[in-house]
Amino acid sequence: MSNKLQILKDIGSYSASSIVSQAFGLITAFWVARLLGPSEFGIWNAVSLVLVYGAYLELGVLSAMGRDLPFFLGQGDVEKAAAIEGAARRTTIFGAIVAALFVIAFSFLPTHSSKMALGLQAMAVVLILQQGYTYHRILLRSYNHFRELSQQQVLFAIINSGLAFAFVFFYGLGGRMIAAIMAQVVVVIYAVHRNPWRPVPKFDLHVTWSLMRVGMPIIISGFILSLLTTVDRLIVITFFDEKHLGYIGIALLIAGLMSSIPGMAIQVLVPRINHQYGYSGKNVEALRAFVLTPPVILSNLLPILIGPIYLTLPFAIGVLLPDYTPAITAMRIIILGIFFYCILGMTDVFLITIGKLKQYALFGCAALVMNIFLDYLFLQLGYGIEGIALGGTLITYYFYSCIVIGYALSHYTKELYVWVRFFLRLWLPFIYMIALLWFAETAANYMMSQIVHKNLLFVMVVQVLLYVIGCLPLIYLAMRELNLDLSMQSLQNIMR
Template identity: 20%
Template sequence: MFKSIVSIRERFSPQLRKVAVNTSWLFADRILRMGVGLFVGVWVARYLGPEQYGLYNYAIAFVSLFSAFATLGLDSIVVRDLVRYPACRDEILGTTFVLKLIGGLFTLLLTVGIISLLRPNETLTHWLVGITAVGTLFQAFDAIDFWFQSQTQSKYTVYAKSTAFLLITVVKVILIWMQAPLIAFACTGLAETIIGAVCLIVVYQANRYTLGVWQLQLQRSKQLLKESWSLILSGLTVYVYSKIDQVMLGSMLIKQSELGFYAVAVRLSEVFDFLPMILSISVLPKLTEIRQRDYKEYINKFQSYFDLMLILWLLVAIPVSLLAPFIVNCLYGESYTKSAHILSIYVWAQFGSNLGIARSGFLLLEGKQIFSLYLSASGAVLNVVLNLFLIPKYGAMGATIATLITYFLVIVAIIFFVNELKIISKILLRSFNLPHAIIRFLEVVK
C-alpha cells in the first residue's frame, strides 16, 4: 500500500502538489469560518434580536454596495503581475497598497456622506456604517495576500486571517456574556480587519520580506487602473445585484426586524455557496485543457459540469426548503419564526449562484466576459425596480420574490434571446431534463 501511495505521489509534478496543498488550506479556512462563524453568528443574532440584527446587517450591506471602490478590481490583476514580474514585487505591492488605501478612504467618505443624507436623524446608523467603512482602509494590507497567492502560499494568509477570526469570535462570545450594545459588535468587525492586517504584516516579515522597501510608481498605478476600471464597474453592479435588496429593505421599511428576518434566511441559504466556488476552481483548468484539443469533448464535459451544478442545487434546496421551520427554530429561536417562511422560498434562488458560476466559467473560457458585465448590470437594474414595487407591499417576502424573478430572468430566460449565448441555453435545457442529467452524472462518476 505504501508503494502505491508513493507511486501516486510521483505521478504529480511538484507544482501540481503545491497547488493541491494550497487549495486544501483555502478549503480548510472556508470550513472553519462556515462552522464557527455560523455557530457564533446564530448566537449573536439571537442575542441582538430581529430589530437590532436587521440594523446591523443594513450597515454591512450598505458599505458592501460601495466596496468595489475599495478593492478597485485590482486583486486578480495584481496577482497576475506578481507572477509575471516577481522582480518588481516591491513596486507592485507598494503601488497596490497606496491605491487601495485611497480607495478605502474614498469608500469611507462616500458611505458616511450618503448615509447622512439618506437617514439624517439616525445617529446609531451613522456610527454603524462609519465603523464598518473604516475597515476598508485596512484592506490595503491585502496586498500582502496577493503576494502569497502569486507564490501559491496561501497558508500564510490563512494563518493571519484565521488568527484574527478566532480571536474576534472569542470577543463576540464575551460581548454576549457582558450584554454589550450593538455598537460593540460593529467594532468587532473593524477589529478583525485590523488584527488581520497586523497578522499579515507579521507573517510577511517572518518570511524575510519588509514593507519598508515598498515603493509607489505612478506609471504602474496608471497601468493598473487602466486595466481595472471595467472590473470596478462589474464589481459595483454585482454588489448592487446581490446586496441592494437588504439595503432597500432597511431603507424603505420602518421596522428593521423585517431585514433581520430576511438576513437570517439569506445567511442560511448561502451556507453552502462555497461548494460551487470550489468546484469551479477545480473544474475550469481541466476544461481549459480539454478545449484546446477537442471542442466536442469540451462541450460534453461542460454539459456534465452544468448537470452537477443543478444536482448540487437541488440537493441543498429541497431539504432546506422542507426543513426550514425546524432549522430556523432550532438555530435562531421563536423570535425569528418568520424567517422560516422566507428561507423555504429564498433557498430556491440559489440556482442563481450555482448556474451563474457555471455560466460565468463558460463565458470566461469562450472569451465573452463582457456579457457577464451586461448581465449583472441588467440584473442590478431589474432587482432595484422589482424591489421598489414589491418591498412596500410585501416586506421581506417581496424582496425574496424580487430575487427569484431576477435570477430566473437574468440567469435562465435571457440566454434564449442572445445569439452568443444560445449554446448555453441548449446545455441548460438538457440539464433541466433531470433524469438524463442524473444518468450523465453517474456515468461521469463511474
C-alpha cells in the same frame, strides 16, 4: 503531483477551511441575531453594507491584480508582477482611507439614529482594515498559497466569533462593532507577520493607471453584481423598517454562507484560469474545461447542500430564533433561489478573463433592472418580503444564470442541440431537488400521522434522511463528471 490532483488538494483544503469558517460564522450570526433582536440586527445588516460598497473605492486595482498577476507569473514576467503588487498595495490603502472618510461624514447626517451613526463610524474603521486584508488574500491566491490562505481564514473566523460572542453579550450592538474592529486588527497583524509583503518598486503612476484601466470595467461589473445581491436589503429598508430588514437579513446571511462554500472551489480555480490563459497565448479553447465543467458539477452537488438546510430551517429558527419565524417562508425561497447563482461556476470569471467586461456589465444591469421591477411588482401585489425573496432571488438569479452561462457557452458552440442538452443538465437537478423535497416532507409527515405522540425533531430527521438517500444519484453523476480516480494511491496523493 499532477495538476489535477493539486487542484483537488487545494480545493479540498480551502473548502474545508471555508466550511469551518462558515460554521463559525453561522453560529455567531444566530447568536448575535438572537441577542440583538430583529430591529438591532437590521441596523447591523444596514451598516454592514459599508463593507460591500466602500470596497469599490480601490478603483479596480485589486480586481486587475487578481486577473493580471497570475497572468504575468504564467508568462514568467517577475518584474511586471512586482510592479503590479506595489501599485495595487498603495492604491488600495489610499482608496480605503478616502472611503472611510466619506462614511464618517455620511454618519453625521441628522436623519441617522445614534445607533446607526455609531455603526457607520465603526464600519469606516473596519473598511480600512478589510481592504488591507483583501489585498493580502488576493496576493496569496495569485501565488496559489492556499494553505496559508486557509489557515488565516479559519483563524479569522475563530477570533471574530469569540469576540462577537463575548462583546454582544455584554455590550449589545455596540459590542458587535467593537468585535468587528478587533477581529480585523488581529487577523491583519497575523497575516502580514505570517506572509510578509514583499518589497516592491517605487510608486509607478503608469502601472497604476494601467491597472485602473483594466480594473475599472471589472469594478463596475462587480459593483453592479453587488447591487444585484444587496438591492433587496435596500428595498426592504425603503418600504419596510429595520425589523423587516432583520428578517430578510437572516435569510440573506444563510444564502450568502451557502454560496460561499462552492465559491471557495471557484476561488482556487481563478488564478489557474488566468495563468492558463496567459500560458496558452490567450487561447479561449484552452479554458473549455474551466468554463463548462464546473456548472454541471455544481448543479449536481448543490442540492446536497441546499436540501438539508431547507428542511431543517423551520425547526432551527423556531428553536434558536423564535422572533424570526415570520421570515421562514422568505428564507426557504431564498435558499432555493441561490442554486441558480451558485451554478455560474467559472463562467463569470471567464468573461472577465477574456475581456468581455462590457457584456458582463450589461448582463448584470439587465438582471438588476429585473430584480427591482419584480420586487416592486410583488410588493404592490401584497406579497411582502416573500415576494422580494421570489422576485429578487429565485426568478432574477435564474434569468442571470441563463444569460451569463449562455454567453460563455456561445464561445464554444452555437448548435441548438448542444445548448438544450447542456442547460437540461443544469436544470434537471434543480427540478429533481424540488420533487425530492416535496416527497421527503410528504412521506415523513404521512409516517408521523400514524404515530400518536409526534416529535418535531424526529420528523425533521426522517425528512433529511429520506432526502439524503434520494440525493445518491446526484452524487454519482457529480463523481462521473469529475472522472475521479478513486484508487487508494490517488486518494493518498490528494491527502499528502
